[in-house]
Amino acid sequence: MNEVGAFLVGCTCRHWQGGRNCTRYLGVLGAVGMHKPTLARVIAAPFLFFIVLLIAAWTSGYQEIICEETKRGEELCSAYNLAFFFLIKLREFVDKYDGLxxxxxxxxxxxxxxxxxxxxxxxxxxxxxxxxxxxRPWTGIVSVKMGSSLSISETSVTGTLSFELRNFGNSPAEYVLGQAKFFAFEQVGDAVQFSGRAERTLGSVGTTIFPGQILPDQNIGFFTLPEEGFISPTQSGFLAGNIRYFFSVDDSFHTTPFVYLLSRNDGSALFDGNPTIIKADDLTILPTPMGKSPT
Missing domain, CATH: 1.20.5 (Single alpha-helices involved in coiled-coils or other helix-helix interfaces)
Structure with missing residues (x-):
């Protein structure tokens, strides 16, 4: 629409003023056309075009005749400057279509x-x-270790993770809870997905960590029942989960996900198919870059 308006103004200038000031008029509307169209610009463009057209009509020197019929059926005709002619016709148009x-x-x-x-x-x-x-609060994991021996068999994996947590934010972290679950090495995709879930344990109320406060020995137990009904022998596995906490200002729960690689210190298989209990000192927990982003 802006390009068409600029073209019409250019033609009007050439017809009425012999080409004078055409560059200025085109430049004004051209600048409007270069910007992203918005509601204000869409409304302003035709208004600006009308103003430029009115100025051109005022300075043109042309006149038009308007005739009005009297009550006696006679016609009274008057000559008006082209600008006044446009304004009078505009008034008649407004009176006729005022509802629209x-x-x-x-x-x-x-x-x-x-x-x-x-x-x-x-x-x-x-x-x-x-x-x-x-x-908001930002609850981070300062350190983690096995809080108990690991019991592993074909039908279950049980143990405890011991965390040292700190609130790095500026508000109290309320209802702080943690959850963890064991995954075999080939279940890495499931481990990553689980780290992003903030499932609340029924009947648990959590604790509160104030800004700058450090809470050591926060134990999170895990008891894993494999979905397939048994656990395959695996060289190592993953412990995945998250620390979940509440911020009262935005009325939302936030999470700090984690995915740790769990293996034996001596490099032997974590589970060879036979039920076993592995002491905490014989296990190594390594952080991984995997896991969902903190929320």
Whole structure:
């Protein structure tokens, strides 16, 4: 629409002014056309075009005749400057289609109000997110070790992880809970997916970690029943899960996921198919870059 408007203004200038000021008019509308169209620009473009056209008509020197019929059936004709001619015709158009114009104006105002609301809401959400990011708790894992021996058989894996946790944020982390589960080495995909789940244990209330506070020896027990009904022999396995905590300001739970590689110190198979109990000192836990991102 802007390009067509610029073309028409250019033609008008050449016809009425012999080409004078055409570059200026085209430059004004051309600048409008270079920007991304918005509701304000869509409304402003035809208005600007009309103003330029009115100025060109005012300076053209041309006149038009308007005739009106009197009550006696006679015609009274008067000559008007081209700019006044346009204004008079515009008034007649407005009087004739005032209902339609009112409806269109109402729609335009409604669209503008909606756009303003969307912009305000987006700005408010950005401010809220920035505030929450600066004030929320961030519970991190300082260290982890086996808190008990590992009991492993074809039908179950049981043990305990012992964490040292710290709140690196600026608000208390409430209802802090942890969950963990054992996965065989070939189940790495399932381990990563499980680390992103924030499942709450029924009947548990968790604890609270204040900003800068360190809580040692936070034990998380795991009792794994394999979905297939048995556990295959494996050289090593994964302990996956997360630390979940609550922030009252955004009324949401956040998680710190983890996926650890579990193996024997001597490099022998973690599980060879025979039920066994492995002491905590004989196990090695190594962090991995896998796991879901913290939330």
């Amino acid at each position: 114009i009112t409806a269109l104006a109402t729609l335009a105002i409604g669209a503008f109000t909606y756009t303003l609301w969307k912009s305000t809401d987006k700005l408010w959400r950005a401010g809220r997110d920035e505030f929450i990011a600066g004030r």
